[in-house]
Amino acid sequence: MLAKTTTLEKALALAPNVLLEPKFDGFRCIVFKDGDEVELASRNTKPLTRYFPEVVAAMREQLPERCVLDGEIFVSLGSGGKERLEFEVLQERIHPAASRIAMLAEKTPASYVAFDLLALGDESYAERPFVERRGALEAALGGLAGPCFLTRTTADPAEAEEWFHQFEGAGLDGVVAKPLDAPYQPNARTMLKIKHERTADVVVAGYREHKTSTPEKPLLGSLLLGLYNDEGQLQHIGVSASFTAVRRAELIEELQPLVCDISDHPWGHWEEFLTANPDRVPGTQSRWSQGKDLSFTPLRPERVLEVAYDHMEGHRFRHTAQFRRWRTDRDPESCGYEQLDEPVSYDLARILSVH
CATH class of the missing domain: 3.30.470.30 (DNA ligase/mRNA capping enzyme)
Structure with missing residues (x-):
C-alpha cells in the first residue's frame, strides 16, 4: 500500500478519521x-x-x-x-x-x-x-x-504535529496518516504522507543527459548540484530531476554556454576515481548503479538554483531535490552549508520505547 504527499495542515484536518504515525x-x-x-x-x-x-x-x-x-x-x-x-x-x-x-x-x-x-x-x-x-x-x-x-500511533493532531517537528532529529521522515475505515489496498495511494520540505540555494555544476536523449534531440536528465564547504571546495550535494520533456530540451540548450572541459572544473581531480568513494563523486560506479551511464557534462559553476529538499543524509540531500527557480541575484561562492537547517537532536530510543 502506498501514500500520496500532502501538507501537514490537510492531514491533521482529517482527524479523528485517521490515525497518524511517525514515518521511518x-x-x-x-x-x-x-x-x-x-x-x-x-x-x-x-x-x-x-x-x-x-x-x-x-x-x-x-x-x-x-x-x-x-x-x-x-x-x-x-x-x-x-x-x-x-x-x-x-x-x-x-x-x-x-x-x-x-x-x-x-x-x-x-x-x-x-x-x-x-x-x-x-x-x-x-x-x-x-x-x-x-x-x-x-x-x-x-x-x-x-x-x-x-510503531506508535496517535489520533491527536497536536501530538502528531509535535512528532513531525521533534522526530526529525532522530532521522525520521515525517508523519503518515491512515484512514480508519480503509482496507489494505496494494499499490493504491490511500495513505497520506507529510514530509519536511526546505529550500536551499545551490550551485549548478553539471548535468547528465536523459536516457531518451539523442544527438539530434538532446534532453537533460538531471542537474548536478554543489555547495561550498568551509575549505572553499565545491562539494557534490545531490541532483535535481523530474522535468517535463519540453523543459528538458529548454534546460540543456540554456546551459550550453557554461559547458567546460573537465580539467577546468572544480571536480576535475575526480577523473582518477573508477569506483564508488565516500564523497559519492559524480560519474563513479557503485553496487547501486552497475550498468548505468553516470558520465556527466561539467559546467562552469556560475549559476545558482533554488531547490526544495526534505532532509540531509550526511553532506548530501537524502532524495532528489526539486527545481524551484534560478537565483540570478546570488553569487555561487556564497552558497554554503551554513544555510541548511539543522534539526534539533532527538533520541530514537524514546520513539521506540514501550508506551
Whole structure:
C-alpha cells in the first residue's frame, strides 16, 4: 500500500478519521512468517531475507507463529540519548558477500518496526478496515522492546504535529496518516504522507543527459548540484530531476554556454576515481548503479538554483531535490552549508520505547 504527499495542515484536518504515525526512513518490508520460516520482501517484491539474518532470528523469537506484516527495516546508531536512523549505513547491508553480511549484522544490526497487519494465523486482515487491523496488531505485538517493534500511533493532531517537528532529529521522515475505515489496498495511494520540505540555494555544476536523449534531440536528465564547504571546495550535494520533456530540451540548450572541459572544473581531480568513494563523486560506479551511464557534462559553476529538499543524509540531500527557480541575484561562492537547517537532536530510543 502506498501514500500520496500532502501538507501537514490537510492531514491533521482529517482527524479523528485517521490515525497518524511517525514515518521511518528505512527499507519498506513485508514479513511472511510461518513457524521458523521467515521471508522478507521489499516493496517491489525483491527478497531481503539473506541480508538481515539478525532480524530474521529476532522475528522467529518475537513475532506471532504465523503472520504477514507490513513495516520498515532500519539501522540506528548512537547511544547516550543520541540514537538516530542511519539510511546510508542501512544501504551497506545489501551486499553480495555472505561474510560481509555476517560482519555487518554484528557491527550495525538492523531492527524492524511493524505498522500494518495483513494476516494472523489462518485469517486474512487485508480486507478489514485499518482500525481493526491496528487493534489486532496491538494485541499481537504489544510489549515488544526490540529489535522488533510496533510503531506508535496517535489520533491527536497536536501530538502528531509535535512528532513531525521533534522526530526529525532522530532521522525520521515525517508523519503518515491512515484512514480508519480503509482496507489494505496494494499499490493504491490511500495513505497520506507529510514530509519536511526546505529550500536551499545551490550551485549548478553539471548535468547528465536523459536516457531518451539523442544527438539530434538532446534532453537533460538531471542537474548536478554543489555547495561550498568551509575549505572553499565545491562539494557534490545531490541532483535535481523530474522535468517535463519540453523543459528538458529548454534546460540543456540554456546551459550550453557554461559547458567546460573537465580539467577546468572544480571536480576535475575526480577523473582518477573508477569506483564508488565516500564523497559519492559524480560519474563513479557503485553496487547501486552497475550498468548505468553516470558520465556527466561539467559546467562552469556560475549559476545558482533554488531547490526544495526534505532532509540531509550526511553532506548530501537524502532524495532528489526539486527545481524551484534560478537565483540570478546570488553569487555561487556564497552558497554554503551554513544555510541548511539543522534539526534539533532527538533520541530514537524514546520513539521506540514501550508506551
